[in-house]
Amino acid sequence: MMNRDLTNRFHTAVFHRLAGNVAVIDRDFKIVEANQSFYETFGDWEGKYCYNVYKRSNDPCDSCVAKLTFEDGQSRTKEETCFGRNGQAGYYVVRTEAIQDENGSIPYVIEFSENLTESNKLNRAFRVLFDRVPCYVQVLDRDLRVVLANDKQRETFGESEGKFCYQLYKRRDSRCYPCPALQAFQDGKIHSSEQVGFTKDGRQTVYAVTAAPLALSGDEIGHVVEISMDVTEVRSLEKQLRRAYAMEESLINNSTDGIIAFNSDFQVIIYNPAAEKILQYPAGEAVSAGISQEMLPVEFRSVLTGEQQSCRLVEAELTSKNGEKIPVRFHGVHLMYNDGSLGWAVFFQDLRPLKELEQQKLEAERLSAVGETVAGLAHSVKNVLQSLEGGMYALRTGLEKKNEERMMRGWKVVDKNFDKVSKLVKDFLGFSKGRLPETEWTQPNDLIRDMITLNEDAAKKSKVELIADLDPHLNPAPLDPHGLDSCLTNLLSNAIDACQMSEKEGGRVVLRTREEGDVLVIEVSDNGCGMDYEVKKRVFTTFFTTKGGGGTGLGLLTTRKIIQEHGGKISMTSEPGRGTTFRIELPRSRLPIPK
Amino acid sequence: MTDAAKKTILVVEDEEDVRQFLVMALEDAGYQVYAAEEGRQALKFIQRERPDLITLDLIMPNKTGISLYGDLRRSTSEFKDIPIIVITGVDQRSKGIISFRELLENKKSVAQPEAYLVKPIRADELLDAVRKALNA
Numbered sequence: 001m002m003n004r005d006l007t008n009r010f011h012t013a014v015f016h017r018l019a020g021n022v023a024v025i026d027r028d029f030k031i032v033e034a035n036q037s038f039y040e041t042f043g044d045w046e047g048k049y050c051y052n053v054y055k056r057s058n059d060p061c062d063s064c065v066a067k068l069t070f071e072d073g074q075s076r077t078k079e080e081t082c083f084g085r086n087g088q089a090g091y092y093v094v095r096t097e098a099i100q101d102e103n104g105s106i107p108y109v110i111e112f113s114e115n116l117t118e119s120n121k122l123n124r125a126f127r128v129l130f131d132r133v134p135c136y137v138q139v140l141d142r143d144l145r146v147v148l149a150n151d152k153q154r155e156t157f158g159e160s161e162g163k164f165c166y167q168l169y170k171r172r173d174s175r176c177y178p179c180p181a182l183q184a185f186q187d188g189k190i191h192s193s194e195q196v197g198f199t200k201d202g203r204q205t206v207y208a209v210t211a212a213p214l215a216l217s218g219d220e221i222g223h224v225v226e227i228s229m230d231v232t233e234v235r236s237l238e239k240q241l242r243r244a245y246a247m248e249e250s251l252i253n254n255s256t257d258g259i260i261a262f263n264s265d266f267q268v269i270i271y272n273p274a275a276e277k278i279l280q281y282p283a284g285e286a287v288s289a290g291i292s293q294e295m296l297p298v299e300f301r302s303v304l305t306g307e308q309q310s311c312r313l314v315e316a317e318l319t320s321k322n323g324e325k326i327p328v329r330f331h332g333v334h335l336m337y338n339d340g341s342l343g344w345a346v347f348f349q350d351l352r353p354l355k356e357l358e359q360q361k362l363e364a365e366r367l368s369a370v371g372e373t374v375a376g377l378a379h380s381v382k383n384v385l386q387s388l389e390g391g392m393y394a395l396r397t398g399l400e401k402k403n404e405e406r407m408m409r410g411w412k413v414v415d416k417n418f419d420k421v422s423k424l425v426k427d428f429l430g431f432s433k434g435r436l437p438e439t440e441w442t443q444p445n446d447l448i449r450d451m452i453t454l455n456e457d458a459a460k461k462s463k464v465e466l467i468a469d470l471d472p473h474l475n476p477a478p479l480d481p482h483g484l485d486s487c488l489t490n491l492l493s494n495a496i497d498a499c500q501m502s503e504k505e506g507g508r509v510v511l512r513t514r515e516e517g518d519v520l521v522i523e524v525s526d527n528g529c530g531m532d533y534e535v536k537k538r539v540f541t542t543f544f545t546t547k548g549g550g551g552t553g554l555g556l557l558t559t560r561k562i563i564q565e566h567g568g569k570i571s572m573t574s575e576p577g578r579g580t581t582f583r584i585e586l587p588r589s590r591l592p593i594p595k
Numbered sequence: 596m597t598d599a600a601k602k603t604i605l606v607v608e609d610e611e612d613v614r615q616f617l618v619m620a621l622e623d624a625g626y627q628v629y630a631a632e633e634g635r636q637a638l639k640f641i642q643r644e645r646p647d648l649i650t651l652d653l654i655m656p657n658k659t660g661i662s663l664y665g666d667l668r669r670s671t672s673e674f675k676d677i678p679i680i681v682i683t684g685v686d687q688r689s690k691g692i693i694s695f696r697e698l699l700e701n702k703k704s705v706a707q708p709e710a711y712l713v714k715p716i717r718a719d720e721l722l723d724a725v726r727k728a729l730n731a
Contacts, residue, residue, distance in 0.1 A: 379654065382684030383610050385715035390616020393718050397623060413612045 021113045024099070025050050027070055029060055032108065041115070043085030050111065054082040054092075066109045069096040073106055079116065090117040136207070136228040139214065140165055140181050147223065156230075158200035165226070169197035180211035181224045188213050188221055194231070206232045258328075258350070261335065263343035266291045270345070278328070278350050280321035295319055296346065300332040304344065309334050314518060314589045318348060327351040358567075358590065377428060384424065387417040437480030437565045439594045444522060445470045447481060448511050451488055455496075464499045464507035466492075471513045477520050478591045483562040490555040491524040491582050498528030498580055520586040527579040567591055602729060603627040605646040607637040607663070608682070609655040613714070617650060617682070620718040621725065634658025638666065641674055648728055650721075651708075653683040653695055661695050668705045678709040678728040682716065 015022065016036040023034040023045065031045045031053065039045065042053045050066065051057045060067075065076040075097050082092045092113045099108040130137060131151035138160065139148040146168065149160045160168050166175055175182070180191035192210045199205055207228040214223040252259050258275035262268045268287045276283050279295070293301065297316040302308045316330040328348035335342040394410025397403075452466050459466050492509065499507025504527070512523040563570045567590025574580035604626045608614040614630050621628045629646065631637035635658045641649070649667075653660035660681070667674045681695075699705055709728035712720065 379684040382714040383613060386616070386684065387610065387612030389715045389717060390612050390619070393616055393620060397619075409615075413615070417612060 023050065023111045024108050025066060025111060026108055029066065041084055042082070054080065056083045065094065066096050066111060069098050069109050070106050073098040073100065082113065090115050091120045092116060138165070138226050140224045140226060141222065142185060144175065144179070144181060156199050169195065171198055180209050181226055184211040184213045184224045185221050205230050206235050258348045259345065260291065261343060261345040262291050264341060269343065278320070278326055278348065279318060296332070297330055300330070300346070303332050303334050306334070315351065327355055380424060384417050384421050387413055391417060437483050437562065437592060439478040439480050439592050441476045441594060442479040442481045442484070443474070443476045444479065444484070444513050444520065445474050447484060448488065448513065451485065451492065452511065455492055459496055459509070462496055462500050462507070463505070464496050464509055467508060467510045469510055469512040471515055474513050474515055474520070477586065477588060478594045479566065480562070483565070487559040487562050487584070488522070488524065490559045494555065495524050495526035495528065495580070498526045498530070501529040502527070502577070518588050520588060522584040523581055525579060525581040530576040530578050530580055531574040602647040603629065603644065604648045604650065604725065605637060605640055606630045606650050607634070607655070607660065608650070608652045609633055610652070617721065620721055624722050624725075634660065634663040637663060641667070641677070645674070646677065648678045648680065648725060650680045650682050653681060661698060664695070664708070665698050665705065675706070680710040680712060680724050680728055681708045682712045682714060684714040
C-alpha cells in the first residue's frame with residue numbers, strides 16, 4: 001500500500017496529465033482546481049468563475065448544467081460554445097459530475113470538457129457529402145421503410161422518409177423481387193441490380209442500385225444503405241450506340257468497295273465481303289493471318305510510319321491471294337481518336353471492270369478514228385487519181401495536138417501527184433500502225449525544250465518567235481516520247497505555218513505545260529491566221545488540208561490518234577485573224593503504265 | 596461541137612489539178628468554161644452570168660458544194676433549173692454524201708442532180724454526162 005503522501009502525488013500527476021480538460025467548481029461556480037490540459041485550453045483560471053473562463057462572460061449562464069447537478073447530484077452532458085485561451089470559439093461537450101461529501105451534500109462539481117469542433121466539422125462534411133453526392137442515397141430498415149434519404153433522392157422522388165421503398169420508387173403496394181435490399185438483409189453481402197422506377201413527376205427512369213448492409217450491432221443487420229444512380233441516359237445512349245454500330249456494320253458489309261481495318265499489330269478488325277471478293281483471301285484466313293505490308297501499296301507505308309495521316313491513290317495495285325495484281329483506287333487512313341492511334345483502315349475500289357470499259361472505249365475511239373481516216377483517205381486518193389487522170393489527159397491530148405506546152409503541163413501534174421501519193425501512203429502507214437504507245441517515264445518539259453532547240457532556226461527564218469512557258473513543278477509522266485514528239489512537231493509546224501499565213505508581223509508560238517489536278521496539259525498557241533468555222537469543223541474529221549499540195553491532211557489525225565492512244569484528248573480553239581490554240585489533255589490516271 | 600460552142604459551163608472545184616483538167620476537157624469539147632475554187636465565189640458568178648450548166652464538187656472550204664447545191668435548188672431559187680453535175684471523191688457511205696442524201700430526202704422539193712460522178716472520171720465520161728444534161 002502506498003503511503004498517503006505518495007498517493008497524493010500520484011493523484012495530482014494523473015489529474016494533470018489527463019488528456020481531457022478537467023475543472024472543479026464550488027457552489028459559487030468559482031474554479032477551485034483545474035488540470036494542466038484545462039490551463040492549456042482555456043488559460044489562467046485561478047480566482048476566476050467558470051463563466052469568466054469558458055464564456056468570457058461576467059455573469060453566470062442562464063442554462064447552466066452545473067447548477068442542476070449541484071441541485072440533484074445527477075451527471076449531465078451539454079454542448080456549449082466556449083472560448084479558448086487565445087479567444088477562439090469552439091464546440092465543446094461538457095459533462096458534469098457531482099462530488100458529494102460525507103453528509104450527502106454537494107460542495108463541488110467536476111466539469112469535464114472536450115473540444116468537438118473537429119469531429120463536428122467531420123460530421124457536417126459527411127452530411128454535405130451525403131446530400132450532394134450525385135446519386136440517390138437512402139437508408140432502409142428491415143421493413144424496407146426509408147429512414148433516411150439524401151437531398152438528391154428527395155428532389156427526384158419526393159419526400160420519402162417513412163415511406164416504403166416500393167411505394168416510393170415503383171408506385172406499388174407490395175415488395176418486388178428480386179430486391180437487392182432484402183438480399184442484403186438476408187446474407188449481409190452487397191447486392192446490385194438494375195431497376196425501373198418513376199420520379200415524382202411520373203418520368204420513367206432506369207437506375208442501377210447497390211444495397212449494402214449497415215451492421216451496427218452484432219450480427220443483426222438493422223439497416224441497409226441503398227445507393228442508386230440514374231442510368232436512363234446511359235441506357236438510351238447504349239441503345240443509340242448499338243443502332244449506330246449495327247448501321248455501320250451493315251454499311252461496311254454492303255459496301256462495293258473493299259474495306260479492311262487493322263490495329264497497330266496488323267491484326268485485322270474489319271474485313272468486309274467486298275475485300276474478300278477482290279483479294280480472294282477468305283475472311284477467316286485474312287483475320288487470323290493479319291495483314292502483310294507487302295499486300296498494300298508502297299505509298300501507304302508513309303501512313304504506317306506516321307509520316308502522313310492518309311494516302312489517296314488514283315490508281316494502285318493490290319496483290320490477291322493467287323498473286324494477281326489488282327488495279328484499285330486506294331485510300332488508306334490512320335485512324336485516330338483524340339491523340340491516340342486506333343490503327344489503320346484501307347478502302348479500295350476494284351478498277352478491273354472500269355479498266356475493261358475504258359479499254360473498250362479507247363478501242364472504239366481508235367476504230368472510229370481509223371474509219372474516218374479511211375473514208376478521208378479514199379477522198380484524198382480519189383482527188384489524187386483525178387489529178388493524175390487530168391495530167392494524163394493533158395499529156396495525151398498534147399501529144400495528139402503536138403502541143404508541147406500542154407504536154408509539159410500534163411507531165412508536171414503527173415509528177416506532182418505521184419509525189420503526193422507517195423507521201424500519202426507513207427503518212428497513212430504511220431497512222432494506221434495500230435499499236436499501243438511504248439511509254440517510258442518522260443519529262444514533258446524536256447521534250448518541249450528539245451523541240452524548240454531543233455526548230456528554232458527554221459522558225460527564225462519564217463520570222464516566228466518560239467516561247468516556252470513551262471510549269472517548273474511538272475512531274476514526269478509515262479509517255480511515248482517518239483509519238484508525243486511527232487504530235488508536238490506537227491502542232492508546232494502548223495502553228496508556224498499559221499503565223500506565216502497571217503498578214504501580221506511578229507508571229508509568235510507559245511508552248512505551254514501545266515498540271516491541272518490529275519491532268520497533264522500541253523498547249524501550242526499561235527497568233528497566226530486562225531480558222532473560220534468551216535475549217536474548224538473539219539480539222540480532225542477528214543483528210544482535210546488548207547495547205548494545197550503541201551499537206552496530206554493526215555498530220556492532225558495522226559496527232560489525235562497518238563493522244564488518244566495515251567488515253568488523252570486534243571481540242572482546239574481558234575479565231576480567224578487572231579490565232580489558234582491546240583490543247584492536249586492527258587489524264588494521268590489513264591496514261592498506260594510502262595512495261 | 597458547134598452546138599456546144601454557145602453553152603457556158605461553170606466548174607466548181609477546190610483541187611487545182613482537178614479543176615484544170617475539167618476546164619481543159621470541157622474547153623476541148625468547145626464549151627465556154629469558167630471556174631470557181633469554192634462555193635461563195637461560185638454563187639457570185641452564177642448570179643452574175645447564169646451559166647448553162649454547173650459541175651460541182653461537194654467538199655470544199657468556205658462554202659461546201661452541198662450548201663451551194665441546197666441554195667441553187669431551193670424552190671424559190673431563180674437558178675433551180677440550171678443542170679448540175681456533181682463530181683465528188685466522197686464515198687457513198689461517208690459523212691459528206693450522207694448529208695447530201697439527207698438534203699435531197701428531207702427537202703422533197705430539191706431535185707436530184709442531173710448526174711452524179713464519182714472521181715476519178717475520164718474526160719469522155721464527163722462529156723457524156725454534160726451532153727445528156729444539156730440535151731435533156
